[in-house]
Structures are given as C-alpha cells and as structure tokens.
Amino acid sequence: xxxxxxxxxLAVATTGLSGVALAQVPAKAPTAARASVVQPALSVxxxxxxxxxxxxxxxxxxxxxRYAQFSDELKAMSSPSMVAATIRSQPRILSYELxxxxxxxxxxxxxxxxxxxxxxxxxxxxxNHEGKISRYYVDRTDDATSEVALNFVxxxxxxxxxxxxxxxxxxxxxxxxxxxxxxxxxxxxxxTGSFVRVGRxxxxxxxxxxxxxxxxxEFNRLTDNLYVILxxxxxxxxxxxxxxxxxxxxxx
Numbered sequence: 001x002x003x004x005x006x007x008x009x010l011a012v013a014t015t016g017l018s019g020v021a022l023a024q025v026p027a028k029a030p031t032a033a034r035a036s037v038v039q040p041a042l043s044v045x046x047x048x049x050x051x052x053x054x055x056x057x058x059x060x061x062x063x064x065x066r067y068a069q070f071s072d073e074l075k076a077m078s079s080p081s082m083v084a085a086t087i088r089s090q091p092r093i094l095s096y097e098l099x100x101x102x103x104x105x106x107x108x109x110x111x112x113x114x115x116x117x118x119x120x121x122x123x124x125x126x127x128n129h130e131g132k133i134s135r136y137y138v139d140r141t142d143d144a145t146s147e148v149a150l151n152f153v154x155x156x157x158x159x160x161x162x163x164x165x166x167x168x169x170x171x172x173x174x175x176x177x178x179x180x181x182x183x184x185x186x187x188x189x190x191x192t193g194s195f196v197r198v199g200r201x202x203x204x205x206x207x208x209x210x211x212x213x214x215x216x217x218e219f220n221r222l223t224d225n226l227y228v229i230l231x232x233x234x235x236x237x238x239x240x241x242x243x244x245x246x247x248x249x250x251x252x
Contacts, residue, residue, distance in 0.1 A: 039129035041103040048098055050131030051110035059093040070162075071132040077161050077178040086163060091118035107134060124170075135173050137166050140234040149213035149228035150201035152236055156185050157195050157217070169235035193221030201228075208232065
C-alpha cells in the first residue's frame with residue numbers, strides 16, 4: 001500500500017493499522033439514568049466569566065489555580081507540578097480578548113485570542129456545566145504541519161496527555177480523551193519497548209483535505225515511524241504505528 005493510499009484511507013476515518021492505533025472508538029449510548037442527570041450548559045455570561053478565570057490563571061502563571069480549573073477527568077491525568085512545568089515551557093500571555101461563545105447541550109466553547117511574547121494565538125476552551133475545562137484546542141492552521149505532529153508526539157512521550165489531546169480535532173477529542181491517549185501510548189510500548197527519544201518529523205503526503213506526517217520515534221527495542229494524519233487545519237484526525245515495525249537492530 002502506498003503512503004498516498006494510507007493517507008486517503010485514514011484521513012476520512014481513523015482505522016487501526018497495527019492494533020495499537022489511536023483509532024476512534026464507538027461512543028457509548030447514554031442510559032436512561034445517565035441522560036436524566038445531564039446538566040445544562042452555562043449561559044453566555046457564565047461561560048465568558050469562567051473563561052476569564054481560566055485565562056487570568058494562565059496569564060498570572062498560577063499553576064495551582066490552573067489545575068483547580070480542570071474537570072475531574074483532567075485532574076486525574078495531571079497535577080499542579082505538571083501544570084507548572086507546562087506553563088514554564090509556554091510563552092507568557094500579555095493580554096487576551098474573548099471572541100465568541102458557542103453552547104451545546106451540556107458544554108460551552110469559548111474562543112479567545114491571546115497576545116503572547118511569541119505572537120498571537122487563538123484558543124478554544126470547552127467548559128462543562130460547572131465552568132471547568134473539559135478540553136481545549138489551539139488554532140494551528142498557519143503552523144508547519146511537521147512541527148505540529150512533532151510537538152504532539154513530544155507531549156505524548158513526556159506524559160503530557162492533556163496537552164497532547166489539544167492537538168486533536170474537536171471530533172477526535174470526543175472519541176479519544178487524555179486517559180485513552182495514555183492507555184494507547186502504554187499499549188504501544190508493550191510492543192516496541194520503552195520510549196527513548198523523538199527524532200525527525202517529515203511530511204510524506206498531502207491532499208487538499210489531509211496531510212500525512214511520519215515522526216521517527218526511538219524505543220529501546222526498535223526505532224520506527226509514527227504515522228500522524230492531520231486535516232487541512234492542522235488538527236490531528238488519526239495516529240497509527242506502522243503495520244510491520246522494523247526489527248530490533250543487533251548491538252554494535
């Protein structure tokens with residue numbers, strides 16, 4: 001199968017190449033009991049107020065406040081010290097502007113433009129009914145596709161699964177929460193051995209709607225490429241390890 005065939009097949013629906021793929025899984029149908037306790041989304045003003053609290057915590061680089069704003073599901077995947085390390089690696093926020101609020105059945109998405117020491121970025125914060133962050137994603141349309149894929153794998157490899165999830169498309173995020181990313185990454189290493197380092201990222205194929213990037217990853221048993229599939233907005237819609245990983249090399 002050619003790389004182009006892989007790209008076209010996976011960009012439409014993320015299916016597994018190797019059994020350790022980050023493939024979409026069927027969403028569970030809500031039971032009657034679960035449906036009865038669904039809480040309504042925040043009002044527009046409540047969502048804007050919650051987003052301001054989030055952004056003020058990021059701007060002041062307050063890791064404890066930032067962690068407290070995570071939903072329970074995200075708190076289980078992080079800690080204040082992990083948040084502090086992430087904050088230190090990111091540019092400082094100088095100012096921000098809330099652009100729009102979109103409400104669903106039980107969540108609200110707030111769009112904001114941040115002015116940072118590295119320039120302007122647009123971020124989308126998804127808030128649950130309590131005003132806590134359930135997920136977020138960043139507009140990376142203008143970034144280099146290979147760099148987006150590389151940074152995603154770096155986040156995975158360092159255990160920053162909440163950051164890694166922010167690289168996924170909104171639809172893919174609904175299917176693959178941070179806990180699922182962690183489980184798949186650990187499952188992958190059962191086949192390849194422990195992670196060692198991330199190498200180069202190369203954009204292998206491109207269509208009007210999708211891009212395929214190969215990210216070279218070294219594990220202690222073997223070194224091979226991780227397949228990262230992105231849409232035209234540089235959002236990740238599929239991740240797969242090769243069908244036939246390279247055999248371990250003999251010791252030198």
